[in-house]
Amino acid sequence: xxxxxxxMRTPRSVDLEITSGCNASCRYCYYLNNxxxxxxxxxxxxxxxxxxxxxxxxxxxxxxxxGEPLLRKDLFRLIDGIVANRMRFxxxxxxxxxxxxxxxxxxxxxxxxxxxxxxxxSSAEIHETLRGKGTFAPAVKAIENLxxxxxxxxxxxxxxxxxxxxxxAITALLLDEMGLPSFSTNxxxxxxxxxxxxxxxxxxxxxxxxxxxxxxxxxxxxPGRIExxxxxxxDWKMFHAMEEARxxxxxxxxxxxxxxCGCHSQRLAIRADGAYIPCVMLPQMVLGQAGLxxxxxVWQGAPALVALRERRKIALTSFPECLDCPWLAxxxxxxxxxxxxxxETVDRPCPSACLRKFxxxxxxxxLSLWDEHR
Amino acid sequence: MTETTSIIDxxxxxxxxxxxxxxxxxxxxxxLFDPDRxxxxxxxxxxxxxxxxxxxxxxxxxxVLSLNETxxxxxxxxxxxxxxxMRSLSELGAIGVWDENA
Numbered sequence: 001x002x003x004x005x006x007x008m009r010t011p012r013s014v015d016l017e018i019t020s021g022c023n024a025s026c027r028y029c030y031y032l033n034n035x036x037x038x039x040x041x042x043x044x045x046x047x048x049x050x051x052x053x054x055x056x057x058x059x060x061x062x063x064x065x066x067g068e069p070l071l072r073k074d075l076f077r078l079i080d081g082i083v084a085n086r087m088r089f090x091x092x093x094x095x096x097x098x099x100x101x102x103x104x105x106x107x108x109x110x111x112x113x114x115x116x117x118x119x120x121x122s123s124a125e126i127h128e129t130l131r132g133k134g135t136f137a138p139a140v141k142a143i144e145n146l147x148x149x150x151x152x153x154x155x156x157x158x159x160x161x162x163x164x165x166x167x168x169a170i171t172a173l174l175l176d177e178m179g180l181p182s183f184s185t186n187x188x189x190x191x192x193x194x195x196x197x198x199x200x201x202x203x204x205x206x207x208x209x210x211x212x213x214x215x216x217x218x219x220x221x222x223p224g225r226i227e228x229x230x231x232x233x234x235d236w237k238m239f240h241a242m243e244e245a246r247x248x249x250x251x252x253x254x255x256x257x258x259x260x261c262g263c264h265s266q267r268l269a270i271r272a273d274g275a276y277i278p279c280v281m282l283p284q285m286v287l288g289q290a291g292l293x294x295x296x297x298v299w300q301g302a303p304a305l306v307a308l309r310e311r312r313k314i315a316l317t318s319f320p321e322c323l324d325c326p327w328l329a330x331x332x333x334x335x336x337x338x339x340x341x342x343x344e345t346v347d348r349p350c351p352s353a354c355l356r357k358f359x360x361x362x363x364x365x366x367l368s369l370w371d372e373h374r
Numbered sequence: 375m376t377e378t379t380s381i382i383d384x385x386x387x388x389x390x391x392x393x394x395x396x397x398x399x400x401x402x403x404x405x406l407f408d409p410d411r412x413x414x415x416x417x418x419x420x421x422x423x424x425x426x427x428x429x430x431x432x433x434x435x436x437x438v439l440s441l442n443e444t445x446x447x448x449x450x451x452x453x454x455x456x457x458x459x460m461r462s463l464s465e466l467g468a469i470g471v472w473d474e475n476a
Contacts, residue, residue, distance in 0.1 A: 012397075060395065088412055
């Protein structure tokens with residue numbers, strides 16, 4: 001496995017945090033309240049200039065994020081700018097403002113790849129536990145509005161202590177009742193709002209194991225229809241692959257180093273204030289300023305980004321916490337954003353995704369990941 | 375510009391569809407991205423060089439000749455290969471015949 005990944009001349013996709021405003025107050029928000037981040041929005045004209053530069057760099061897709069993107073009154077002017085600059089787009093929303101008229105207009109652009117709506121429960125009571133009162137019905141209505149106009153809609157379920165026992169009902173609602181082809185899951189990260197630490201946001205190890213069991217069972221019932229790039233289901237699958245590799249004596253190729261994320265070789269992000277950042281999980285790592293610094297130069301030469309890509313060369317054997325770990329050779333070190341939040345550097349493994357640590361936490365309760373759960 | 379696949383020959387003066395994006399990711403190949411369809415075609419180096427010469431003014435015969443400036447060993451078989459490429463791209467709506475009277 002080569003040390004360096006292929007680096008394209010410019011990013012194919014760019015995440016755009018088009019507004020820092022939000023009309024929700026989700027307890028686990030990763031976006032707001034990050035120290036050292038400026039929460040200020042670029043004007044319409046500045047974004048249109050950014051789109052022109054993205055087009056000149058042959059960027060193919062942009063993701064419109066926030067905050068809540070639909071709060072921008074000029075949203076369709078921005079979308080028109082994206083279309084005029086020969087790009088496609090997708091959108092992430094809490095659904096609160098996504099009316100049928102909005103969905104129709106979005107579909108009429110012909111360039112929208114998908115819209116992601118957040119839904120954490122099968123009922124208002126559960127969904128609104130951490131997302132706030134009155135957020136469930138509009139989210140469900142938004143999904144229906146998107147379905148009616150034939151736009152691909154994905155739903156993101158953030159797993160937390162309050163919905164672990166509701167996961168089967170959420171799955172039934174989304175896949176059986178609403179007929180979605182799939183949905184995705186994750187869990188709260190340590191980024192952002194600090195008040196998440198005061199309440200029931202993070203799962204205990206025992207709860208996390210229960211969430212893994214529930215999702216693994218559902219994944220077996222609905223093969224290929226529950227997606228996960230992070231969170232309990234992703235960890236469950238990754239940890240079992242690592243254990244299988246350990247038992248077989250054949251490490252997973254290319255691992256044993258900090259190879260946990262390849263995003264930085266394919267995409268970039270721009271904050272609401274125009275700052276270039278490697279990804280939305282690293283909002284403090286400013287690489288330059290859109291409109292002032294060349295996108296191509298930032299992409300190819302920003303020292304912090306170059307260093308982030310070099311992270312892949314760092315062997316896990318260089319970390320004391322990894323020494324003697326039986327899964328070291330198949331470990332990726334996981335997300336650099338998570339590592340930065342928890343350890344103040346990207347050049348370490350992310351502690352929250354450590355298999356050995358998780359197993360030790362479970363052992364305190366007489367449990368193990370490898371226990372039969374069905 | 376019209377899109378008439380059947381009449382493409384070495385005298386055709388073809389132009390690219392300006393709505394498409396040629397994305398050169400490295401020295402070996404490029405992606406031809408159609409934002410309306412969301413589709414991507416991979417072009418090799420020689421196809422990229424031809425694409426860049428499709429200005430609606432030069433004939434395909436002139437373009438094949440000009441390839442000698444960039445590549446060695448451009449032979450008669452190259453003409454047929456270029457015609458096949460042009461017909462494929464035309465079917466995708468990526469290029470069209472330049473019609474001065476249109």
